[in-house]
Structures are given as C-alpha cells and as structure tokens.
Amino acid sequence: MKCIVLIPIGIVLAAAPVSTQAVAGGGFEVRTLSTRADMVSGGDVLIQITTPPSAASKIALTVNGREPRGELRETTTGTVIVRLTGLRLGTNAIAVGLKGQKPGVQLSVVNHPIAGPVFSGPHQTPFSCETQAFGFDQPPDINCTVSTRVDYFYRSNAVQGNANPFKAYEVTGPRPDDLAMTTTLDGKTVPYIVRREMGTINRAVYVIAFLHEPNTPLPDPWSTNGSSWNGRLIYSFGAGCQAGYHQGRTTGFLGNRSALEETQLGDYGLAKGYAIASSSFNVFANTCADVIAAETMMMVKEHFIERFGVPRYTIGSGRSGGSMQQHLIAQNYPGLLDGLIPTAAFADTVTLITHLSDCELLARAFETSASTWTDDEKAAVAGEANWQFCARNGTAVPLLRPTYCDRTGVRADQIYDASTNVNGVRCTYQDNMVNIFGVDPRTGFARRPFDNVGIQYGLKAFNAGEITFEQFVDLNRRIGGHDIDGRVVATRTVADPEALRIAFQSGRVNDTSKGMATVPIIDVRPYTDGSGDVHDTVNSHVTRARLLAANGTSANQVLHTYEPETNIQRVQRDNLDEMQQWLDAIANDEAATKTALERVIRNRPASVKDACYTKEGEKITDMARCAQMFPVYSNPRLEAGMPIAATMLKCELKAVDRADYSVRLTDAQFAAIRATFPSGVCDFTKKGVAVRPPETWLKYGGKN
Numbered sequence: 076m077k078c079i080v081l082i083p084i085g086i087v088l089a090a091a092p093v094s095t096q097a098v099a100g101g102g103f104e105v106r107t108l109s110t111r112a113d114m115v116s117g118g119d120v121l122i123q124i125t126t127p128p129s130a131a132s133k134i135a136l137t138v139n140g141r142e143p144r145g146e147l148r149e150t151t152t153g154t155v156i157v158r159l160t161g162l163r164l165g166t167n168a169i170a171v172g173l174k175g176q177k178p179g180v181q182l183s184v185v186n187h188p189i190a191g192p193v194f195s196g197p198h199q200t201p202f203s204c205e206t207q208a209f210g211f212d213q214p215p216d217i218n219c220t221v222s223t224r225v226d227y228f229y230r231s232n233a234v235q236g237n238a239n240p241f242k243a244y245e246v247t248g249p250r251p252d253d254l255a256m257t258t259t260l261d262g263k264t265v266p267y268i269v270r271r272e273m274g275t276i277n278r279a280v281y282v283i284a285f286l287h288e289p290n291t292p293l294p295d296p297w298s299t300n301g302s303s304w305n306g307r308l309i310y311s312f313g314a315g316c317q318a319g320y321h322q323g324r325t326t327g328f329l330g331n332r333s334a335l336e337e338t339q340l341g342d343y344g345l346a347k348g349y350a351i352a353s354s355s356f357n358v359f360a361n362t363c364a365d366v367i368a369a370e371t372m373m374m375v376k377e378h379f380i381e382r383f384g385v386p387r388y389t390i391g392s393g394r395s396g397g398s399m400q401q402h403l404i405a406q407n408y409p410g411l412l413d414g415l416i417p418t419a420a421f422a423d424t425v426t427l428i429t430h431l432s433d434c435e436l437l438a439r440a441f442e443t444s445a446s447t448w449t450d451d452e453k454a455a456v457a458g459e460a461n462w463q464f465c466a467r468n469g470t471a472v473p474l475l476r477p478t479y480c481d482r483t484g485v486r487a488d489q490i491y492d493a494s495t496n497v498n499g500v501r502c503t504y505q506d507n508m509v510n511i512f513g514v515d516p517r518t519g520f521a522r523r524p525f526d527n528v529g530i531q532y533g534l535k536a537f538n539a540g541e542i543t544f545e546q547f548v549d550l551n552r553r554i555g556g557h558d559i560d561g562r563v564v565a566t567r568t569v570a571d572p573e574a575l576r577i578a579f580q581s582g583r584v585n586d587t588s589k590g591m592a593t594v595p596i597i598d599v600r601p602y603t604d605g606s607g608d609v610h611d612t613v614n615s616h617v618t619r620a621r622l623l624a625a626n627g628t629s630a631n632q633v634l635h636t637y638e639p640e641t642n643i644q645r646v647q648r649d650n651l652d653e654m655q656q657w658l659d660a661i662a663n664d665e666a667a668t669k670t671a672l673e674r675v676i677r678n679r680p681a682s683v684k685d686a687c688y689t690k691e692g693e694k695i696t697d698m699a700r701c702a703q704m705f706p707v708y709s710n711p712r713l714e715a716g717m718p719i720a721a722t723m724l725k726c727e728l729k730a731v732d733r734a735d736y737s738v739r740l741t742d743a744q745f746a747a748i749r750a751t752f753p754s755g756v757c758d759f760t761k762k763g764v765a766v767r768p769p770e771t772w773l774k775y776g777g778k779n
Contacts, residue, residue: 098180101172102127103171105171106122107182108385109121109380112183113185114185114194115184117374117377118163118189119145120158120162121156122156126155128153131149132149134172135171135175135176138162139163143161143169144159145157164186164187167184168181188218189275190218190220190278191276191277191371192370193277194366194774194775195510197510199362202278204219205323209273211273218278219275221275221280223272223273227246228271229244230342232255234253240255240342244269250266257346260307261348265288268286270293276375277370279323280323282354283350284345285303287303287304294384296380296383304350307348307390308376309350309392309651310375310389310392311328311357312397313396314358314393314397315361316395316396317479321484323355325360325361326353326355326358343644343647344392352379354372356368356371359399366510376389392651394418395421398418399421399427401416402420402421402422402423403585405590416596416599417596420614420618422585426617430711430712432475432568434465436554437469437554437711439555440532448546458535459604459611460604463607468607479502490502503561505521505523512571522574523574525724526575526726526764527554528567528726528728530554530757532554533546533715535716539737544744552751556568572764576767582770582771584722585618592626593672595631595657596631598618598632599643599646599647600637601637602639602687603639604707612708613707613710617720619632633679635686635688636686637690638687638690641688646688661678664677664678685701716757725765726757727761728754728757729755729758730755730756731748732756
C-alpha cells in the first residue's frame, strides 16, 4: 500500500537562485547552474566555481575523490564554469581547492536517472510508450528510451495561406531558393533555419528548438557567440486535463508533424531568436499531474542548460491546462519560471474541478426538483452569464470519474470497473496524483480533497429575490454529492481530512503566496463568457484576488481580455514583447530592493497595464469601459457566499443564523433550513478547514 511522504527540501543560500544551490569555503564558492544540487539527473551537472584572485589556473577539482570527466573553462576572471559528466547515481561529492592543498569547499550533488523520477514519487503504472507517434522506433525498455534525434527545418517564403510554412532542411544540400530570413531580438538578420532536438527525459518525449544554421557554432554554457539564440527560453505548456498512464503523442510545442508554429505564440518566438522547449508530460491532456509536469520541465531545462547554457530568463506560455501548469510550477517550484503568459487561465486544477462538480450537482438537482426552474433562475444560482455554462460543462465531470481514461494509452481491459475490475487503472484527478494524496486504507483508492458540506447553494439569489424560499430549500435538499467513483449520490461530498491537509501543504491549492508572488504575469483572456466555453473570465479575477490577499498587492499580474474572433496568435506577439521588456528591466535592475516582488513591480513598464482589446486590435485601458464590454460573472461557490479570494475546499461550519437571510423567515421556514443543514452551514468569515501555508520544492515518495 502506498502512503504519502512529504519531505521539505532544505533552503538554499540566499545568494543563489532558488532552483540551484551554492556552498562557500576556503575562498571558493561552488554553485550548481543547471538545477538544484539534490535534483541532478542524467549523470551531468553544470557548476560555477568562483575562485580567489588569480587562482583559476590552480584549481584542483575532484568528484568522489577522483579526477572528473567533463569540460572546464574560465569565463571571466575568477569565474570558472564546469560541465561534469559521468556522475554516479545517488550522492556525489564535488571537492574544490588549490592544487597541492586540502579542498577548500565540498558540494554534494544527488544524481537521479534520466528516466526519473526525481521528486514526483514512483512512476505511474501501467504505462504505454508512444514514441512512434513522433517518428521514433519502438523503444527498447519500459522507460521509453530513444536515441536523441536532431532535425533541421526552414521557413519557406513561398508558402501561402494556412499551409505549414516549414519544410525539411537538407543539411548537406544547397540552400533552398525559398529560404526566408528573420531578424532576431538582438538585431541579427539570419537564415530562418531551425534546429529541432527530440528525445526522452523522464519517460516523456521532449523537444528543444531554436534558430541555427548547420555548420555554424552552437551556443554552449561558455559562449553564445556566433549563434542566433537570443539567450532567452520559452517553455511551452499544452492544454487539456486528463489522467495519464501513457507517454502522450503531442508536446506543448508541437505535435507529431514537422510544424513549428503550434504554440500560442506561433513561430514568432523562434523568429525572434528565442529557444523553445516542452515535452509530452507538459501537456495536461496527456497527464493532468502538475508535479510530474514540474519535474519534467525541471529536467528538460537542466538538459538545455548543460548543453546550451543558462538562459537570461525563462518564460512560460500555454493555454487552459497549460495555464494551470504555469501557475502551479511557478508557485510550488520557484525559480523554474521567471515570467508567465497564461492564456484562458485557471488558478489551479482543484478550483476548476470544484466549479464543474458543483455544476453537475446543480443540474441533477434542477432536473429532479419539485419546483419549476427557468434558465435565468438556474444561471442566478450558478453565477454564470447563462445556464449554458453548467449545462455544457457539468455533465459527468471527467476528472471525478475513474473510467475517464485516454483509450489511446490505456486498454479497455486495464480500466477500473466497480463490478468486474476493482484493481484496474483509475483515472480521477486524485488517483492520477496518488503519490501526492496517498491512499485511503478504507477504499484502497487515492484520498480525495473535494467537499460541499454546508454550502448554501443559491444563497445570494435567494437573498436577492431571484429564487423563492421553496426553490432554495428544495435545491439544497436535493443537491447531494459525488461518491468515490464520481457518481452523483444523495449525500454531500465529504473530503478526506488528510487529503485536505496535503492539498494545502503541497500547494495543489494555489494561494499565490510563494513563487507566484515573485513573477511577472500577463494573463491573456479570450472572452468567451456566455458561450458555454469552460474558460470563463472569473478565473483570472480569482487569481488576482488571491494575489492581493496573500501579498498585499496584485501589481505583478496584468489582465488582457480579447474580443471573440481576435487572432490570438497575433496578439500574443505583443504579450511576448511586453513580457520581454518587463523581464529585461528586472534583469538590468541593480538597485537595492527588499523583496523580489518589489523588484518585479518597480520594473513593470508603464505601457504594460490592464487592458481589453477589440478584434480589430484597438487597445482600451479604460477599465470601466472594458467591464461593460466584457462583464465578469461568478460561480456556484461565490454565489453561496464564499469570498473570491478564498482558497478553501471545505468550509468551517456554524449554526444556521437568521441574519444570513435578507428575507424575514417564519419559524417554519427557519426550521426547514435547519433541517436541510443539520450539521450547520458554511462560515465564510473563517479561512476553511485545514487551510495552511504551502511548502515549496517538496519531494514525494511511497512504500508498500
């Protein structure tokens, strides 16, 4: 039986980036550059050694008491960068000193397999490799290991319309006549030729692409001279949200074809000289497990740094499930992302699931109600622009259903069935994250953090006179909940107490108090409210309210809302340019500052502000006008009285109180409400059950 093990990782020295680690002594400082010292993978690590004056040529470096394999070069006076290779699995002792003397300092690094895991816990089983979807052969092992492949493509200036503008580039052939040119962010005009590297890391297929003309220098950890890379990295995250058990057939950057423009940014980032990276585990449609996504991103970025050098900064980009990854990685694994461009964003995954589960319960209650409900009354209870949102998105919530598995990766006979296959694969949100939530010994399934005990659905609508007393009581009597298999049942959903604690401690509920408080965020919202699309605008404002509540300001978040039919790839170019200006200003800021958040706010360009846009491209900064054009609606929990900034999954209860109702209740009516809520109703003046500050850089493990 697996159980949860939460291990806080030791705090790194203040002078080092939080995703690396440094030690000092004997006049030397040794710092990991590619990743944290305790989270090295693949047998390689990039380190930086700061030496005493004129000592660089006299360095004595050993790994586990022996002369190491790797490359060592002095970059500036007193600074040496070393790429070490051939590390053994487990702990490796790196000792640095002067030749002929005792080592002055020692740094321990812990090396993990390139197939992982590093901190996400035991690998998910069963598991299907899908490398052939990317043009690789069938892998020889269960870790989906394939040989790294490098392909070259060029952008044709002859392709018209919506056709794929990229063609295969023959390295040994002549330059094509239709080869386009591009000008990078650094002002270099170069052939639009792209180097694309693919392979497997952490059992996922990764991709790294950037401008590079064959037979010219590649960037490396010591120099980018002669390369077209602008020194900046975009990490692209894919949409969706579904349980894993398979490798995936797409990455957050490209699918299984040669197109290089399938990100939210199109090919604009490549054309400007950015490197772009992603992997199949950074697509939530492949596995909706943000810890695995964070681990994979960390490992891919480590590989990138060891091969090509440390980026000036790393920008996250991605839509929907890609936005959840950005938020949760920035919050819980600070240092991996330096700026976020989430599109159609959600604060986190559990907040979305709670919203959709409420919709399903409301739909069932309305269908079985003794009262007659109009669509307007239903919408008033749900808080949406209209009832279409819940009608479309609240039917059999997939993330609560154990049988909602991707049939391309999991065979039908492997999937859980309550009657015929109780030990089969379960594809709920929490079962996909079993290493985090642990197993409930009573059921043998993953612990579940969801709850709706005490929620007075439709409270605001009742108090506003939009629904009757009879409707209010009947609704709350019928609302019910979900059982462990995601079926609607008469009793309300009760969260597992341990799952609640873990959800907050581990940061699955994003309170924005950690890494989210220190990164610039340009939140991009294609406006879809009223259409039934799941990406409603209130989610951006939930994140904003949490930032304000946790940090006293939301000035590190900018909201951009776009009229329907806007060309999002076109406007994302402006968002990337604004993020680049913001991050460059931060990087160039040498002024003393008290906090990272102050640094972010001080360097936000004056032109980067809340705005909305017409589909013709008009930018509107009058937010009162924007609010009229693109009204923000609500959700069922907010309409039950929960504050928008609240992170609670389970409310604290209080006795039914007449003061909560604007209508003068008769004794019989008051008794009816008390009978509907025998254990009490939510007290939203309190923070909620098990709510606590999150911890960052947690490791997860399991044992039988």
